[in-house]
Amino acid sequence: MMVATLGDLSQSYSMRQRNVALREQLAQYSEELATGQVADVRQVLNGNYSYLTDIERKMDIIAGYSVATAEATHFTNGMQLAIGETSELSRDLSATLITAGTSALGAARSDIAGEARNALEAIVDRINTNVSGRFLFSGTATDQPPLPDAQVLLDAVRTAMAGAATPSDMMAAAQAWFDDPLGFATTVYQGTDDPLAPFALSSTDAVGLDLRATDPDIKRVLMLTAVSALAQDASFGLDVVQQTELFAITGQEMLSARDGVTSLGARIGFVEARIDAVATQNAAEQTSLSFAKAELLEIDPFEAATRLEDVQFNLESLYVITARNAQLSLVNFI
Numbered sequence: 001m002m003v004a005t006l007g008d009l010s011q012s013y014s015m016r017q018r019n020v021a022l023r024e025q026l027a028q029y030s031e032e033l034a035t036g037q038v039a040d041v042r043q044v045l046n047g048n049y050s051y052l053t054d055i056e057r058k059m060d061i062i063a064g065y066s067v068a069t070a071e072a073t074h075f076t077n078g079m080q081l082a083i084g085e086t087s088e089l090s091r092d093l094s095a096t097l098i099t100a101g102t103s104a105l106g107a108a109r110s111d112i113a114g115e116a117r118n119a120l121e122a123i124v125d126r127i128n129t130n131v132s133g134r135f136l137f138s139g140t141a142t143d144q145p146p147l148p149d150a151q152v153l154l155d156a157v158r159t160a161m162a163g164a165a166t167p168s169d170m171m172a173a174a175q176a177w178f179d180d181p182l183g184f185a186t187t188v189y190q191g192t193d194d195p196l197a198p199f200a201l202s203s204t205d206a207v208g209l210d211l212r213a214t215d216p217d218i219k220r221v222l223m224l225t226a227v228s229a230l231a232q233d234a235s236f237g238l239d240v241v242q243q244t245e246l247f248a249i250t251g252q253e254m255l256s257a258r259d260g261v262t263s264l265g266a267r268i269g270f271v272e273a274r275i276d277a278v279a280t281q282n283a284a285e286q287t288s289l290s291f292a293k294a295e296l297l298e299i300d301p302f303e304a305a306t307r308l309e310d311v312q313f314n315l316e317s318l319y320v321i322t323a324r325n326a327q328l329s330l331v332n333f334i
Contacts, residue, residue: 055293062286065202069279072199078131080268086126087261090221093119094254097228101248116228121150127213137213138191146191146213156188157226167246178223185214201278209271217260224250224257
């Protein structure tokens, strides 16, 4: 009877092929057991990638929106901080001005005017806040601050009130200049009249916040602070009684102006809440998609462990056979 056998070279080549195949399976099953997902996606999906592609596309889109959401969060947080500190500065100044306007005692009027000047510098600094190089209250001109330094603003207000001889005249002239489109908005404000484009937070949600240094509530605080700082300016020649009257007027009006600034904070807070809500919604959708993807590609860990053990056993058996074949000798058969 004829018996078919393999030559030594053929047998060696066959065993090497088997070794490579088993090692590849060992690596694949080890990876699957470690990650909990299949290594050969094509085999699991039977070549139909449409569902997986749709999941991954949605996940990429949401990841892109997360960048816009983070940017909107930083932007509005910066606005809220600037407006909040402006409100606190106006509150402290209004208390000082009211005290000076209702009492003959207290700090010297030069000190009060100096405090108003310091407050103006601080408020201008807050309105010129920038986040990541983008100025918040300049409209679309985010590359430049909305206001020059406080001295430039004071000089402009002084010029606008030139010729005013009483506190009432000074207030009327300052108010007219701040309200005039050719006044504050043209000669001092350095931003644009165009609002920023809304932040796209999802495929269906976008939020916009049109808040610039030309907002009436911001302008009013700037006006009252600047007029208070000029109470002792020699060009107006106000006597002590008139200075006291001016402090009383600006102090009282500053109280209501602060209410307006507080309302701005509430507007920003509403937008912040909306951003948080959409961010939470996006995070929940991203998590849901991640679970769907994991469920699509997940493996049975017990089945994976069983396959891994089988491959390990087969590989060890192959090594044993290879070792025994290597020890074959004609002497053993004689």
